Amino acid sequence: EAQVTQNPRYLITVTGKKLTVTCSQNMNHEYMSWYRQDPGLGLRQIYYSMNVEVTDKGDVPEGYKVSRKEKRNFPLILESPSPNQTSLYFCASKYTGTRSSPLHFGNGTRLTVT
Amino acid sequence: EDKVVQSPLSLVVHEGDTVTLNCSYEVTNFRSLLWYKQEKKAPTFLFMLTSSGIEKKSGRLSSILDKKELFSILNITATQTGDSAVYLCAYFGNEKLTFGTGTRLTIIP
Numbered sequence: 001e002a003q004v005t006q007n008p009r010y011l012i013t014v015t016g017k018k019l020t021v022t023c024s025q026n027m028n029h030e031y032m033s034w035y036r037q038d039p040g041l042g043l044r045q046i047y048y049s050m051n052v053e054v055t056d057k058g059d060v061p062e063g064y065k066v067s068r069k070e071k072r073n074f075p076l077i078l079e080s081p082s083p084n085q086t087s088l089y090f091c092a093s094k095y096t097g098t099r100s101s102p103l104h105f106g107n108g109t110r111l112t113v114t
Numbered sequence: 115e116d117k118v119v120q121s122p123l124s125l126v127v128h129e130g131d132t133v134t135l136n137c138s139y140e141v142t143n144f145r146s147l148l149w150y151k152q153e154k155k156a157p158t159f160l161f162m163l164t165s166s167g168i169e170k171k172s173g174r175l176s177s178i179l180d181k182k183e184l185f186s187i188l189n190i191t192a193t194q195t196g197d198s199a200v201y202l203c204a205y206f207g208n209e210k211l212t213f214g215t216g217t218r219l220t221i222i223p
Contacts, residue, residue: 043202058210
């Protein structure tokens with residue numbers, strides 16, 4: 001089944017304790033991206049990657065890191081989480097060939113930083 | 115700054131009614147406009163529109179894009195309780211999907 005898989009689904013942590021949210025897709029998509037969703041603010045892009053070893057900042061990159069060492073994986077790293085990073089996070093991927101294609105989302109990771 | 119504005123913010127109708135959701139956008143490098151449905155989990159894809167005036171239709175749902183006037187609408191006819199969700203409009207340009215804040219649709223049985 002074609003899908004984007006995020007882990008964990010739920011995470012509660014404390015301020016300053018480094019964490020990684022994993023994201024993997026099995027559709028051979030070149031493009032991958034991370035979003036956070038907050039009430040009243042909608043979905044906002046954190047980082048995106050056009051292909052392996054190519055990453056760039058989105059609208060809200062502060063406090064986050066990403067890497068794209070393999071085509072299928074795009075982990076999101078919070079080196080020193082803070083309470084304002086409590087949010088619902090989505091990983092997504094898409095094909096970037098000559099035809100337009102929609103973004104496919106993972107099931108989300110709900111992060112709480114205390 | 116690129117932005118997407120959806121209206122109304124919320125809508126409550128009775129089962130069987132027809133609804134129209136609106137999306138207007140201001141972008142610098144438009145490539146496509148997308149509609150998603152979000153229930154309690156990840157957004158699920160509904161439509162993608164890339165050409166002006168093209169209508170996409172799937173069952174009771176349809177959407178049209180007006181690139182000249184910079185808006186799109188999503189229509190749902192004969193609504194059912196399973197249509198209750200947040201409907202998100204987004205455009206893809208400058209290598210990212212920019213979302214509106216959504217319209218929360220509630221269908222009363």
